[in-house]
Amino acid sequence: MSDLSTQLIHHPYTPPEGFEATAPGVHKASTVIFPNVAAMHDRDWKRREAYTYGLHGTPTTFTLEARIATLEGGQHCLLAPSGLSAVSLVDMAFLKTGDELLIPDNAYGPGKTFAEGELADWGISLQFYDAMKPSDLAAKLNRKTRLVWLEAPGSVTLEFPDIPALVAVVKAHNANAAQAHPLRVVTALDNTWGAGLAFNAFELGADVAVQALTKYPSGGGDVLMGSVVTRDVTLHDTIQLCHMRLGLSVSGNDSELVLRGLGSMALRYAAQDAAARALATWLQSQPQIAAVLHPALPDSPGHAAWKRDCKGAACLFSAVFKPELTQQQINHFCDSLKLFKIGYSWAGPMSLCVPYNIQAVRSLPWPHQGGLVRFAVGLEAVADLQADIAQALAAMHYS
Template sequence: MTRKPSTTLIHHPYRAPEGWDAVPVPVAKASTVLFKDTADLHKPRPRDGLSYRYGLHGTPTSYTLAARLATLEHAEHCLLVPSGLAAVTLPSLAILRPGDEVLVPDNVYGQNRYLTESWLPQWGVTHRFYDPLTVPDLRDKTKLVWLEAAGSITLEFPDLLGTLAACRARGITTALDNTWGAGLAFNGFEPAPTTHPGLGADIVMQALTKYPSGGADVLMGSVCTRDRKLHDRLNHAHEHLGYGVGQNDVELVLRGLSTLQLRYEAQDRVTRQLASWMAGRAEVAQVFHPALPGSPGNANWLAVGGAGAACLFSVAFKPAYSAARVDAFVDALQLFGIGYSWAGPMSLAVPYDMSRSRGLPLPFDGGTLVRFAIGLEDVADLQADIAQALSALA
């Protein structure tokens, strides 16, 4: 039977040969997934990465990325979500029920704080913010404890070992935001396996937007677990919330994974140099960077191995410098973009008024804070740029 071109273009017989292979992972895009026959259609399919029902739940491309991220995080299971924020909301929405309490560090990512304060109370979930450098007070109704290592903006490194051990003893689920560590700085499931085996988090999430992508061009997140029952609970919420990801974005993250460790180590090295140099400047009251002695939580960072330390450091300028003058300093920077996110190729700088986003006392006395995200530029060029911009403070 002769078919019209429109039909032939859709039902063309060509298929790539089985044995074809290449370094890049092929991009499999789909909304509709075809079944061999009705028996195949009716057959139950687990969400195991080996069978498919609908493109929203995954394709061979996205399951490949999920498997590689699970390996990176020392996990057994991984779910992909469309943003880092979605990776924050998924555990809270999947686990918490009316009457439950969630504990959140006071230096948590701002959108997690907003979710906790503004959305969860509508569903009968209460919350408390705790000092990240101490083990929080746990209660019978506490069902989820968030940890962030290091904390957002002020970069205090929490007492991971103490908090995780306390929660494990009480049977309380823990969720760790490991975006800063990127699966490289420490094992989120076993922070210190030789001295504290099994005291890791139950859930480890990342904003893949940051290090795994590395190109400042993708929004995506991951939620990893070791426990199958917990994964199934997360997966149930994941499916019904419609948390799908685009396969072209998956392709970009897969490409970024190849250079993840190289970029992480290069940016870490330059960040430490600049943070140490800034700590000696007369204009600076304090520099926040977990690897710097005296930075809040430095001992906690050393306790989990003291290895990688990412691309971020924050500077609290002395109170004599007004917010307007600090803004002028940021505007005078020539090699630092002004924008959110981090771990991309371009260095960034953003000033913050921390009084608007914290409830507990700040880890510094007054003054305006600037968070630097170091990219892949030459360290001497970045230092010279900061030095010339500091004249704007005078």
């Protein structure tokens, strides 16, 4: 090889084995090199025993999958480019034309929109059910149902459902329909809020656990990624085939960032939990506020189920303002906050807030008349965050 470019591409040097560090190595590849044709033919891309193509995994993504599976208490994990893509992947893996999907009315909005848009266009019907009433789920399960989503707590309004009771309803339906309809209904739980730390989705009975790794596992507010975890290899294989056909993958660099975040995840979760509870409790006493929604508060819907099933709570709480305060005043309150920035997502180091019109995004009646603001507590000092909310509440009177 006399040409320099050829020498550089086919350079014989390989680094010595035995290097070990606290951070896993970052491997990036589209093409994976096989030692011979026999090895190419022998490797099965569906099993994590060897490498076939970058789309199917590298040492970095395999490492992250294994750790997320452990976090969730599962056996098998697949990574997706975002939390929403993980939700959509589960939908597409288990649903076909003529099937029906059941989603909690208070579920993650973009997941509902995907069902109302693409899934509806593909001939998949949809019903929303009241997650706080297992009887409502039981009434809506039918011979077309193939997938039931669970979410704990509900998005934005944070009602905490009785997950075991909802799962029991689905299991009873499956048992009664087993002979006539051998295709059982699958339960999938969005565990982004619990993050594998507050509760174990599989111990509460779910078949599939989904997370937006964008949130707690990353923790930096700078990565988009999702995960789908199962214990059942048959369910995993069904999801994995769909995952491959869709060409879903994540980058080595993004995987490195999530791997780095996992080490501090439990500490961050606990710190933000304590801060959110302190602020939520204090905010209850403020005259502008009609209700504060946080599963750990005794008056919050589903508190008893949260207390029974959970070891902690995430960084979120929502404040319902008194009806006499206009949306313009509530928007002015958000604009007046200095430490709480206006932005979507949560579980990063910076505190965030977003105003919501709940009546516009729910089909079931919403018991409150006032406007709502969701707070996501970061890692700032609680006293500073409380002072920030206090000054913004005072500013409402001057809007």
